[in-house]
Amino acid sequence: AQKVTQAQTEISVVEKEDVTLDCVYETRDTTYYLFWYKQPPSGELVFLIRRNSFDEQNEISGRYSWNFQKSTSSFNFTITASQVVDSAVYFCALSEGGGANNLFFGTGTRLTVIP
Amino acid sequence: ETGVTQTPRHLVMGMTNKKSLKCEQHLGHNAMYWYKQSAKKPLELMFVYNFKEQTENNSVPSRFSPECPNSSHLFLHLHTLQPEDSALYLCASSRGAQSSYNEQFFGPGTRLTVL
Numbered sequence: 001a002q003k004v005t006q007a008q009t010e011i012s013v014v015e016k017e018d019v020t021l022d023c024v025y026e027t028r029d030t031t032y033y034l035f036w037y038k039q040p041p042s043g044e045l046v047f048l049i050r051r052n053s054f055d056e057q058n059e060i061s062g063r064y065s066w067n068f069q070k071s072t073s074s075f076n077f078t079i080t081a082s083q084v085v086d087s088a089v090y091f092c093a094l095s096e097g098g099g100a101n102n103l104f105f106g107t108g109t110r111l112t113v114i115p
Numbered sequence: 116e117t118g119v120t121q122t123p124r125h126l127v128m129g130m131t132n133k134k135s136l137k138c139e140q141h142l143g144h145n146a147m148y149w150y151k152q153s154a155k156k157p158l159e160l161m162f163v164y165n166f167k168e169q170t171e172n173n174s175v176p177s178r179f180s181p182e183c184p185n186s187s188h189l190f191l192h193l194h195t196l197q198p199e200d201s202a203l204y205l206c207a208s209s210r211g212a213q214s215s216y217n218e219q220f221f222g223p224g225t226r227l228t229v230l
Contacts (some may be wrong), residue, residue, distance in 0.1 A: 004157070033215055043203065043223040044119070052216070068189060091158070095215035097162065105158040 003027060004094050006106035014114050021077045021109045023092030029053075031097030034068065034075045039089040039108070052073065053097075071083050083112045117141055119222035121206050127228045136191040136225045138206030138213065146212035147189040148219060149181060152203040164189060165212035196229045205228070 004022045013019045017112050020108065032053045037045040049059065059066045063080045078087055089110045093103040119140045128134050142146060149161040163171035164183040178200075179190040191204055203226050207219040 009155075031215075035218060037221075043205075043224040043226075045205065045207075045219075047218045047220065049217055050202065050216070097215050102160055102163070102215075103158075107157050 003104040004092050004106035006090075006092055006109050008109045010110045010112070011018070011108070012114060015084060016081050018078060018080050019082055019091075019111065021079075021090050021111065023075045023077065023106060025073050025075065025092070025094045026094055027094060029096045031047065033095040033097075035093040035095065036075075036077050037091045037093060039091060042113065045091065048077075079111075082111075084113050084115050087111060087113045089100045116143035119220050120207055121204075121225050124223065124224060125226045127230065128193070129230050130196060130198070132196075133192070133194040135193065136204055136206075136227075138189040138191075138222055140189075140206075140208035140220070140222075142150070142208055142220060144208040144210055144211045144220070145186050146217075147153060147183060147186070148207040148209075148212075148226065149189065150205040150207065152205055155214075162191075163212050170212055181222055183200055189197075194226075198229050201227055201229045 003026050008022055034051045036048040038048055039045045049066055056068050065078045067076045089108045091108045094104045095103050122137045128155045146165045148163050151159045153217055158194045160173050167183050178180040178195050203224045205224045206222040209217040209219045
């Protein structure tokens with residue numbers, strides 16, 4: 001079974017709209033970490049955020065915010081007032097607490113922001 | 116140079132060729148990783164090296180042969196590949212591979228096409 005599910009394959013929004021990217025994960029570990037990465041057209045994945053399983057506080061960084069809910073095993077990512085530069089593929093990933101730094105990635109959501 | 120670099124950025128090879136991909140990290144990290152990214156599939160972890168020792172081989176075919184001469188350099192030697200091996204190969208590094216906490220930093224990838 002896939003450990004990380006990103007049901008939205010592609011999303012298009014008009015510039016300045018808000019958009020939420022969904023991520024649902026599956027793990028039996030009580031200690032785990034969740035990550036979001038951005039992959040622009042240049043190819044490299046850019047680290048955006050890490051959350052640990054014991055910290056359910058939502059986080060805001062500029063136009064980015066993350067909503068972590070253990071009750072629904074979700075770690076959703078919202079971009080407020082989207083910009084064209086936000087166009088990229090966004091990946092959610094899970095690292096379980098077994099001590100090995102193996103990331104399980106979702107299939108990604110391609111976001112296109114239309115000017 | 117900063118971050119994680121990969122060469123070449125693009126590679127086209129025939130099934131009988133032998134080629135190598137190179138990755139270098141300038142972050143002082145101790146762990147390095149190879150991933151394969153195919154269309155519409157999650158990133159697949161291939162190999163993990165921690166302090167130059169291979170700690171993970173994710174059932175990768177022997178036509179892919181990794182080499183890690185030191186903590187800063189990682190190679191992926193390719194021989195007798197198949198067309199289905201065409202993909203984006205991403206290299207990443209992190210502080211250590213023994214903690215699920217450490218975020219990974221990615222290079223821009225090598226786009227490989229096997230004819």
